[in-house]
Amino acid sequence: MRSQLIRGHRVVEDEFAVVSLPEGADPASAPLPEGPVIVPLAVWSARREELLSREHAVGVQLSPTDVPSTLAEDLARLAVVAVHFPKFADGRGYSIAYQFRRRLGYRGELRAVGDVQRDQLYYLSRSGFDAFLIKEGHDAQAALASLHDFNATYQAAADGRLPRFRAAPPAREAAGG
Amino acid sequence: MYRYDSIDRQVVDERVAQYRDQTRRFLAGELSDDDFRPLRLQNGLYIQRQGPMLRVAIPYGMLSSTQLRRLAAIARTYDRGYGHFTTRQNMQFNHPRLEDVPQILAELAEVEMHAIQTSGNCIRNTTTDQFAGVAPDEHVDPRALAEILRQWSTLHPEFAYLPRKFKIAFNGADVDRAATLVQDIGFWAVRDARGELGLKVIVGGGLGRTPIIGSVIREFLPWQEMLTYTEAVLRVYNLHGRRDNLYKARIKILVKALGPEEFARQVEAEWQHLRGSEATIPEHELARVSAFFADPPYESLSDEDAAYEKAVADSRAFSLWAGRSVHAHKRPGYAAVTLSLKPHGLPPGDASADQMDVVVGLADRYSFGELRVTHEQNLVLADVRKRDLHALWLAAREAGLATPNRGLLTNIICCPGGDFCSLANAKSIPIATAIQEKFDDLDWLHDIGELDLNISGCMNSCGHHHIGHIGILGVDKHGSEWYQVSIGGRQGKDAALGEVIGPSFAATEVPGVIEKLVETYVEHRREGELFVDTAQRIGIAPFKAGIHGVEREIVHA
Numbered sequence: 142m143r144s145q146l147i148r149g150h151r152v153v154e155d156e157f158a159v160v161s162l163p164e165g166a167d168p169a170s171a172p173l174p175e176g177p178v179i180v181p182l183a184v185w186s187a188r189r190e191e192l193l194s195r196e197h198a199v200g201v202q203l204s205p206t207d208v209p210s211t212l213a214e215d216l217a218r219l220a221v222v223a224v225h226f227p228k229f230a231d232g233r234g235y236s237i238a239y240q241f242r243r244r245l246g247y248r249g250e251l252r253a254v255g256d257v258q259r260d261q262l263y264y265l266s267r268s269g270f271d272a273f274l275i276k277e278g279h280d281a282q283a284a285l286a287s288l289h290d291f292n293a294t295y296q297a298a299a300d301g302r303l304p305r306f307r308a309a310p311p312a313r314e315a316a317g318g
Numbered sequence: 319m320y321r322y323d324s325i326d327r328q329v330v331d332e333r334v335a336q337y338r339d340q341t342r343r344f345l346a347g348e349l350s351d352d353d354f355r356p357l358r359l360q361n362g363l364y365i366q367r368q369g370p371m372l373r374v375a376i377p378y379g380m381l382s383s384t385q386l387r388r389l390a391a392i393a394r395t396y397d398r399g400y401g402h403f404t405t406r407q408n409m410q411f412n413h414p415r416l417e418d419v420p421q422i423l424a425e426l427a428e429v430e431m432h433a434i435q436t437s438g439n440c441i442r443n444t445t446t447d448q449f450a451g452v453a454p455d456e457h458v459d460p461r462a463l464a465e466i467l468r469q470w471s472t473l474h475p476e477f478a479y480l481p482r483k484f485k486i487a488f489n490g491a492d493v494d495r496a497a498t499l500v501q502d503i504g505f506w507a508v509r510d511a512r513g514e515l516g517l518k519v520i521v522g523g524g525l526g527r528t529p530i531i532g533s534v535i536r537e538f539l540p541w542q543e544m545l546t547y548t549e550a551v552l553r554v555y556n557l558h559g560r561r562d563n564l565y566k567a568r569i570k571i572l573v574k575a576l577g578p579e580e581f582a583r584q585v586e587a588e589w590q591h592l593r594g595s596e597a598t599i600p601e602h603e604l605a606r607v608s609a610f611f612a613d614p615p616y617e618s619l620s621d622e623d624a625a626y627e628k629a630v631a632d633s634r635a636f637s638l639w640a641g642r643s644v645h646a647h648k649r650p651g652y653a654a655v656t657l658s659l660k661p662h663g664l665p666p667g668d669a670s671a672d673q674m675d676v677v678v679g680l681a682d683r684y685s686f687g688e689l690r691v692t693h694e695q696n697l698v699l700a701d702v703r704k705r706d707l708h709a710l711w712l713a714a715r716e717a718g719l720a721t722p723n724r725g726l727l728t729n730i731i732c733c734p735g736g737d738f739c740s741l742a743n744a745k746s747i748p749i750a751t752a753i754q755e756k757f758d759d760l761d762w763l764h765d766i767g768e769l770d771l772n773i774s775g776c777m778n779s780c781g782h783h784h785i786g787h788i789g790i791l792g793v794d795k796h797g798s799e800w801y802q803v804s805i806g807g808r809q810g811k812d813a814a815l816g817e818v819i820g821p822s823f824a825a826t827e828v829p830g831v832i833e834k835l836v837e838t839y840v841e842h843r844r845e846g847e848l849f850v851d852t853a854q855r856i857g858i859a860p861f862k863a864g865i866h867g868v869e870r871e872i873v874h875a
């Protein structure tokens with residue numbers, strides 16, 4: 142099973158080709174396929190004008206060490222911002238997503254890519270991601286259910302939910318123990 | 319104490335359902351070992367030497383008798399009839415079956431308990447003073463703030479995969495009983511000159527391989543901003559903490575690398591975006607949560623209780639126990655009482671299901687149905703009338719819960735070590751029990767006086783050996799188990815790290831070494847001086863000299 146994209150709580154066809162940059166490769170010379178592409182930040186920085194002059198949508202992919210504010214001026218021009226998770230236990234991407242949504246006000250597609258699996262979807266979506274490229278070999282259709290693992294939440298996050306103490310007060314129940 | 323409302327209940331119920339499905343998928347082979355590991359860890363389940371270990375959260379150490387009764391039932395049904403209280407005020411079950419864990423969690427949820435974030439690289443159980451709310455030296459009862467922080471940190475989406483585990487503790491008293499200087503964040507609840515409530519913020523303390531005393535990064539944080547400021551600290555740490563080396567991943571390493579001033583500057587810069595936001599705690603929330611920690615219906619009593627005084631005068635055994643186990647209380651005629659889980663010769667911190675049931679009865683009868691777990695791995699009944707102390711003692715003694723050693727050498731704080739823990743270099747429980755047997759003479763023990771002895775089975779320092787007056791650390795030398803001994807550490811507001819005295823010792827030598835250290839102290843002590851104060855005054859040289867004696871004896875033996 143190859144990687145499948147979840148967007149808008151559905152499994153959809155991914156129209157973007159991903160341009161990867163092997164270590165040490167020159168960003169200026171990476172071949173760009175026809176059609177919509179997602180490129181590494183280094184390629185974007187090196188070839189911004191060229192990418193913008195194409196008639197296709199373009200997205201940028203960040204690694205956990207990239208700084209979101211680098212893209213502050215470009216956000217309106219990007220169709221996708223992708224954040225790479227080298228391992229799902231590397232949680233930097235969650236704070237990066239927060240920065241895009243809450244600090245930079247980015248409203249477009251924020252996509253989690255890399256080691257992205259079902260059991261992280263709930264946290265990812267609360268942190269501001271709205272698209273998830275489910276890792277190869279994992280069932281994206283089945284994963285959809287995990288977007289709704291919790292209805293109750295305590296804290297504010299980049300998904301715009303309020304802390305419990307700003308929401309309507311719940312009824313106090315007779316305690317069971 | 320805090321009681322769940324519909325939101326709290328829904329969170330734990332949804333968590334149980336989620337974990338039930340994750341366990342099902344793991345058992346069906348749909349989730350690999352590696353992918354399942356962080357999920358089970360964040361639900362408290364380790365796989366240890368002997369199989370699974372489940373760690374149940376006891377937020378800031380508070381338990382109702384109903385909850386303890388449930389823990390006893392779980393110990394009987396799913397384990398071997400006992401549980402282990404940890405230095406982080408939690409309970410561990412050492413032998414549950416992996417496939418039973420979802421059901422255990424469901425049974426815990428029924429009594430408003432869970433195992434969420436009791437391990438894994440996330441925000442762990444918040445801890446505080448076991449005498450919170452009743453200590454005479456307390457300025458602020460920190461439990462409401464600790465509960466608000468617990469809720470905020472529970473399933474926080476951004477901070478579930480930190481570089482490493484993250485521990486937060488609160489203190490609100492003169493004496494710091496929560497080891498706040500050796501936490502990732504330590505909060506001191508304080509009042510400023512105008513009487514406003516706030517927090518002094520200490521970050522980057524910790525034990526482990528690189529023991530460090532935390533640094534104050536903010537003298538006074540208005541309490542309303544506790545969550546926004548904590549969020550700022552965690553965001554800086556999550557983005558910049560090291561992830562390349564497990565041993566350098568705690569926040570203390572980041573704080574040290576940047577320097578506390580630069581770390582504080584980055585936190586303040588992040589916080590400027592967050593202060594005064596929707597996460598700022600409103601007055602009504604503090605009021606709502608504080609109401610749960612209001613005083614129980616105390617009686618108006620005189621502070622002197624004739625029956626108690628008489629029992630102390632009449633019974634040496636009772637007076638020895640009372641001298642160690644009865645603690646001052648803010649209300650006249652009341653006391654807080656330690657129930658010892660450190661009987662000589664048994665693993666420190668273990669409690670059988672039957673003992674738990676006895677404590678349930680004692681808490682219901684004598685202490686408003688509540689109790690606390692201490693980071694010294696004992697239990698506390700916080701609100702006992704002095705007139706009931708003698709009856710309480712008789713019942714506790716019957717159940718093996720009245721060893722009069724609170725604060726003394728045999729009140730050993732000890733991690734599970736090599737008997738249970740797969741990270742261990744060496745066993746720790748047999749060392750503890752051997753020392754307890756060596757010092758079984760109560761008169762001698764009381765003459766030695768206050769002495770904290772801490773044992774960790776490896777550098778992860780779960781037994782907090784660095785801050786023991788005497789610390790023992792298991793080390794691995796060519797595949798065999800050895801022990802390094804340090805002296806002069808202490809906990810509290812003048813926390814200090816102990817200094818290692820010379821070479822490592824074999825397990826059989828350790829009790830003799832401790833005996834020599836004690837003899838050196840007795841020889842040099844001034845009237846009323848504690849071991850740790852003598853050690854500080856005379857330095858480690860005389861102690862080292864005493865130990866050389868042991869080595870010679872061993873060589874000659």
Ligand code: SF4
Pocket residue numbers: 733734735736739740741742743774775776777778779780781
């Ligand atoms: S100190 Fe080491 S041996 Fe002891 S419980 Fe912690 S990790 Fe295990």
